[in-house]
Every structure is written in structure tokens, then in C-alpha cells.
Amino acid sequence: MKKIVMSILISLMFLPAAHAKVVAKVGDLEIDDQEVTERMQQLPPQYKTAFASEEGKKQFIDQLVQEKLIYLKAKKEKYDANTQVLKQLDRVKQGLMIRQFMTDTLAGIKASEEELKKYYNENSAEFMGxxxxxxxxxxxxxxxxxxxxxxxxxxxxxxxxxxxxxxxxxxxxxxxxxxxxxxxxxxxxxxxxxxxxxxxxxxxxxxxxxxxxxxxxxxxxSAETKSFEEARADLERKLNNTRQKQYVDEMILELKKEHSVTIY
CATH class of the missing domain: 3.10.50.40 (Chitinase A; domain 3)
Structure with missing residues (x-):
């Protein structure tokens, strides 16, 4: 149940694209085709199949309408200030911040061409087919x-x-x-x-x-050694993962010096 709530909360945080086509309106809330597509992609495979037809899509949009109606009811009753809601929103926010921070940070931590070739030349047995x-x-x-x-x-x-x-x-x-x-x-x-x-x-x-x-x-x-180009993808994956893990481990050590940590 908590996972479903989290999924709904996250989906509500995305703003519709400017070119998205509005397919329904509930009060002052709009449901556009982009939201429908994104929400359908989050469904388990069996439900995706059930809503794949035009009639199924209409039923899915009707479910989103019901969701918006309940949201408006909850908002009217001040659930936007509810303690449990705010706590879950904070957790969602933390998760999104962590994920985006790690994506941005690790994107630039990659092994250089020289490192890839050096590892390949020094570990040729590893690439023997x-x-x-x-x-x-x-x-x-x-x-x-x-x-x-x-x-x-x-x-x-x-x-x-x-x-x-x-x-x-x-x-x-x-x-x-x-x-x-x-x-x-x-x-x-x-x-x-x-x-x-x-x-x-x-x-x-x-x-x-x-x-x-x-x-x-x-x-x-017969057994043959992969060429550098044949091994490149596996090499990059391995060395990038190693470098990124090392970076994260060092970052955590530094952060522990800045913030006290107590585990009960």
C-alpha cells in the first residue's frame, strides 16, 4: 500500500509538458496524454495489456479522474498539511534528491582511455575467450x-x-x-x-x-583473446563501477566526519 501511495505522489509531482494534449479536466486539474502514458508505463505487465485497447484506455482515464476527485476532496479537508502526508512527501523528496545527485555526480566519474588500455594490456588473460x-x-x-x-x-x-x-x-x-x-x-x-x-x-x-x-x-x-574494441564495453563497465564505488566510499567517509551518525 505504501508503495502505491509513493507512486501516486511521485507522479503528481511531474508537471505536464507544454505540448501535451489534455484528455480530461477535473475542477482546475488537467489530465494530459503524457500523464496517461507515464502512469500506464508504471503498471504491471498484466494491467498494461488490460488497458491497451482504446476502450481500456478510456477506463484507465476514468480511474485517473476518480483519483483526481479524491485528491480534491483530500485537499479540501486540509490533507496537504496532514502530518503523515508531509512525512511521506519528505521521504519522496529525499529519494528524488539522492537519485538526481548520484546521477549528476557519477556521470563525470569514468575511466580514461589510457586507464582502459592499461588495464587491458596488464590483464590480457581476463579477456581470453x-x-x-x-x-x-x-x-x-x-x-x-x-x-x-x-x-x-x-x-x-x-x-x-x-x-x-x-x-x-x-x-x-x-x-x-x-x-x-x-x-x-x-x-x-x-x-x-x-x-x-x-x-x-x-x-x-x-x-x-x-x-x-x-x-x-x-x-x-580455439580459445582467442578478445581485441581491445571487443572488450571495451565490459572494460568500461567494470572500471567505471570500480571508480564510482571508490568515489562513493570516500565521499561517505568524509560525510561521516561532517555529520554525527548513531545507529541504535
């Missing part, structure tokens, strides 16, 4: 079924057709295709076998917790 294979598999319940499936492939049936016919795994419907993956993405027995095979290699049955697999590797990629 993982080796990957592109493979398909046939999953069977027993070793005998897996051997029979492999025999069908060796006799000329396509791996995909056999997978779609007998594989019990969810990938069976798409010919056993697992796409590209690294060793760590698979259970150890499966990953070790897949990465031991050469391109176009076909495994014997491999037992895992899921059953018995026949694996075929279609392609392989």
Missing part, C-alpha cells in the same frame, strides 16, 4: 540403444534423422543440435568427450546422469 565446439548428440536410455543408434549412422543414415527418431533429449526434435558450447557448459563426461573429438568425429556411447550419448562434432573454435 573459451574454446568451443559445435556438436549434435543422440541421447538414449541404455548403452545398447546408443550403440544401435551409432550403428545406424555408420551405415549411412543421417545423424539428424536418427536423433529425431530415437533421441530422448529435448534437442532430438531439431536433430540433436546443441549449437556452440564451451567445455564448462556441459557435464564433465560430455564436455571431455566432445572436446577430445576432431571435427566430424563420432563418439562411442558416453554415460552421464542423463543417459547415454552419441556425440558428433561439426566444428571447433
Amino acid at each position: 573459451k574454446a568451443q565446439v559445435k556438436a549434435k548428440h543422440i541421447l538414449c536410455n541404455t548403452e545398447e540403444e546408443a550403440k544401435a543408434a551409432k550403428e545406424r549412422v555408420l551405415k549411412g543414415e543421417s545423424f539428424e534423422d536418427v536423433a529425431m527418431d530415437v533421441s530422448t533429449g529435448p534437442s532430438g526434435k531439431k536433430g540433436g543440435d546443441l549449437g556452440w558450447f564451451s567445455k564448462e557448459q556441459m557435464v564433465p563426461e560430455f564436455g571431455n568427450m566432445a572436446f577430445s573429438l576432431e571435427k566430424d568425429g563420432l563418439s562411442d556411447p558416453v554415460k552421464t546422469q542423463f543417459g547415454y550419448h552419441i556425440i558428433k562434432v561439426y566444428d571447433k573454435k
Whole structure:
């Protein structure tokens, strides 16, 4: 309930844009299309869907009208001076001030190009990609079924057709295709076998917790280091977060010297 009240209070604090179209008027209060859009965007997904049609939008505007009527009633009864209302408004104001202050302050705290390149050059192992294979598999319940499936492939049936016919795994419907993956993405027995095979290699049955697999590797990629440009976005995010956290930590220490803090 408190969250809903806060949401309403915050929305009432925004002034309508000059170009916004007025869609309703309650006393001297106007409801414009910008407010309708903003308020609808705050709704949970299921309610957004319910109010998506033109009829739904009219119902939503009617709810806003009711809200304004209640607001006018509350104002008439001096709730703009109510102690609880003023306390909540102060909390909303504090939150808005903190958020805007942090946004403005941290916007200028970013790692320089030199810092990004220095970190990249000194931590190259961090940007090493993982080796990957592109493979398909046939999953069977027993070793005998897996051997029979492999025999069908060796006799000329396509791996995909056999997978779609007998594989019990969810990938069976798409010919056993697992796409590209690294060793760590698979259970150890499966990953070790897949990465031991050469391109176009076909495994014997491999037992895992899921059953018995026949694996075929279609392609392989060796581990490669990301270029500076490829790593830039992650680098900036990491170093900017580090610098900003350091700045905030130092700022808090200084503020604690200026203001007494007592925690009960």
C-alpha cells in the first residue's frame, strides 16, 4: 500500500509538458496524454495489456479522474498539511534528491582511455575467450540403444534423422543440435568427450546422469583473446563501477566526519 501511495505522489509531482494534449479536466486539474502514458508505463505487465485497447484506455482515464476527485476532496479537508502526508512527501523528496545527485555526480566519474588500455594490456588473460565446439548428440536410455543408434549412422543414415527418431533429449526434435558450447557448459563426461573429438568425429556411447550419448562434432573454435574494441564495453563497465564505488566510499567517509551518525 505504501508503495502505491509513493507512486501516486511521485507522479503528481511531474508537471505536464507544454505540448501535451489534455484528455480530461477535473475542477482546475488537467489530465494530459503524457500523464496517461507515464502512469500506464508504471503498471504491471498484466494491467498494461488490460488497458491497451482504446476502450481500456478510456477506463484507465476514468480511474485517473476518480483519483483526481479524491485528491480534491483530500485537499479540501486540509490533507496537504496532514502530518503523515508531509512525512511521506519528505521521504519522496529525499529519494528524488539522492537519485538526481548520484546521477549528476557519477556521470563525470569514468575511466580514461589510457586507464582502459592499461588495464587491458596488464590483464590480457581476463579477456581470453573459451574454446568451443559445435556438436549434435543422440541421447538414449541404455548403452545398447546408443550403440544401435551409432550403428545406424555408420551405415549411412543421417545423424539428424536418427536423433529425431530415437533421441530422448529435448534437442532430438531439431536433430540433436546443441549449437556452440564451451567445455564448462556441459557435464564433465560430455564436455571431455566432445572436446577430445576432431571435427566430424563420432563418439562411442558416453554415460552421464542423463543417459547415454552419441556425440558428433561439426566444428571447433580455439580459445582467442578478445581485441581491445571487443572488450571495451565490459572494460568500461567494470572500471567505471570500480571508480564510482571508490568515489562513493570516500565521499561517505568524509560525510561521516561532517555529520554525527548513531545507529541504535
